[in-house]
């Protein structure tokens with residue numbers, strides 16, 4: 079059994095200041111991990127409260143106003159402070175420079191600034207929650223948010239606005255890093271697919287996030303200064319908000335899902351000991367998703383009074399943007415064919431991801447189709463669909479990546495068995511929670527309802543039961559990881575026998591990552607031709 | 614309404630089976646692909662499983678023909694679903710010409726309905742079975758959404774403009790009606806019932822109303838606002854004649870044309886400068902604040918009732934005897 083290396087990025091300096099003033103991308107990744115985990119716990123508690131209220135048909139646990147605040151804060155916490163930053167800011171920060179053979183990101187100080195901006199945004203939003211919360215839904219639709227809501231829209235809006243800059247700066251940082259910091263020999267088509275995914279994501283962050291920032295600013299100007307932008311009584315157009323909001327928020331779905339897809343590609347290649355089938359197709363599918371993702375926003379507005387012809391165009395483009403995701407899925411499946419499949423815990427999460435993302439993606443077809451969307455729009459069908467994509471896809475992908483790189487981050491190995499049980503519980507609990515919601519949605523149960531007709535009780539009970547199992551699964555997974563910090567076996571440099579530069583350095587890595595800059599002479603995932611070092 | 618566990622809401626309109634057939638087709642397609650991929654990945658996991666961390670997989674890099682194949686197949690299927698679903702959608706959003714008219718206003722947190730005969734109701738909508746019904750509605754405050762699952766129809770209520778849904782109910786009974794766009798505190802309480810009745814029962818229900826017809830109410834408002842002083846019947850007034858105007862196409866001063874529908878009338882009354890008819894000066898004042906949503910539908914029904922061409926009797930536009938439902 080090997081022992082931990084003597085000098086690592088974790089022990090090179092000590093004390094709170096050494097963390098709060100760090101410019102090391104690895105430490106910054108862990109700083110994000112802390113804040114995002116707090117937001118995830120908060121969002122999870124809100125989710126639990128929602129499911130408890132919906133256990134019975136009448137609104138008997140909390141008041142309507144409180145319920146509306148709970149689901150809004152669940153959405154705000156999860157979307158802006160978990161899903162968007164989780165993979166890029168935690169795993170991306172930690173892994174990207176290592177995968178490129180670089181000492182750090184291109185702008186280390188900017189990277190730390192991004193974290194502070196993120197934290198300030200989070201504090202504003204948390205302040206809005208403590209002061210009584212927000213009740214607009216995470217979508218902040220006008221004119222409700224500008225004229226009717228008497229909750230803390232401004233504070234939450236400012237929080238989201240500020241956080242957006244963190245996302246933009248991280249995008250700029252990563253893009254420059256990928257262009258300028260690749261090790262000698264690491265050409266574009268030798269890059270790990272996680273890097274391609276982060277590149278595509280950076281594109282969306284840089285181009286999309288300013289639009290939501292401007293939109294939030296417009297809401298603030300209308301709410302604060304009475305400027306007529308969205309309020310029809312002031313001559314504004316309430317639907318304009320939806321165009322602007324979804325112009326960002328649809329691509330934001332890809333900020334949430336592309337990086338986890340990249341992590342999935344890494345794990346599949348490693349645990350089937352093969353290169354990813356159709357590497358360049360998977361890489362380009364990320365880019366085409368990022369670009370086409372900007373052209374489909376109005377599919378959220380098919381019943382919002384847009385012209386039937388524009389609805390037709392947006393429906394068509396939505397079908398088109400689904401194709402690259404299908405291509406990715408087929409390529410992942412083909413990668414497994416004739417692989418040497420080593421079924422460790424990260425692979426368990428990969429399988430969970432595949433199952434849930436498949437259902438999430440395929441149910442998107444019902445929403446892209448105009449004829450069915452009219453009926454299921456704003457029902458639990460939509461709620462189930464986007465949870466399959468965002469929790470089933472993005473969070474499963476995040477957990478796959480976290481379990482994959484955990485030994486690199488901490489130098490410790492968690493219990494494989496315990497992690498697998500966690501993954502299985504999450505998968506089962508998730509399906510039990512959200513699959514009944516597809517049926518509820520088609521039955522007609524509208525979303526954001528505090529109470530519902532009694533005939534839907536059975537399916538809601540199933541859903542709430544599933545949420546309990548899901549919660550236990552998450553706790554178990556987190557417990558297994560935390561346990562490993564103290565009691566886990568020493569992981570060694572490359573516990574998965576994986577390719578990729580991040581596995582050529584020690585675990586946890588040196589502060590400067592590599593003793594000397596690596597030189598790359600082979601494509602990514604070159605499992606078939608690598609020299610096998612028997613330790 | 615339904616009880617027990619079921620997987621479909623009642624099919625109570627002519628549109629419902631059409632939407633459901635499309636739904637079932639997409640279920641079949643997606644289930645096929647979900648099963649295909651699931652079976653493959655699970656099979657591979659067993660077939661190629663190894664506990665030897667030094668084993669390597671076969672040196673397969675990819676296949677252009679396969680990539681093209683699995684790009685093309687989903688694309689073709691997507692085009693097929695797109696064409697089918699767009700066809701259904703156009704039928705959902707385009708009411709038939711002979712549909713009977715109902716008006717509605719959503720406000721926090723209730724739905725008001727008005728029938729052309731003058732009958733008013735709140736959170737309940739009575740309609741006859743077998744006749745196309747068109748609901749024209751707006752919102753008095755924030756966004757709402759009129760959703761009737763059993764009919765598979767839904768549209769947002771947007772303040773400042775009209776939306777429509779239409780349906781032909783196929784079975785009598787009571788069905789849920791929901792607000793599907795989040796609107797604040799009692800959003801989940803902004804619900805009601807659609808009561809589908811036999812034609813005779815519906816007529817009997819209409820007869821219980823003491824109210825005068827919407828068109829008559831509209832005429833009273835029209836005259837109290839002195840609209841007729843400009844909108845002369847002979848077309849020589851300062852505003853266009855209104856007889857036979859509804860449903861026609863008018864030439865606008867800005868060179869385009871407009872179809873005179875509920876939305877155009879509403880806009881012209883509240884914000885007449887937007888689309889002025891060619892040959893007239895933009896002098897009509899705004900009636901914002903003078904005409905509320907109820908008054909608006911009265912005016913619209915009244916203008917709709919002026920079916921005959923310009924009469925020679927001048928401004929004495931009188932209400933046709935059979936006002937209300939144009940058949």
Ligand SMILES: [Cu+2]
Pocket residue numbers: 327328331374375377378
């Ligand atoms: Cu979208």
Ligand SMILES: [Cu+2]
Pocket residue numbers: 719721722756757758792793794795796800803
């Ligand atoms: Cu409402």
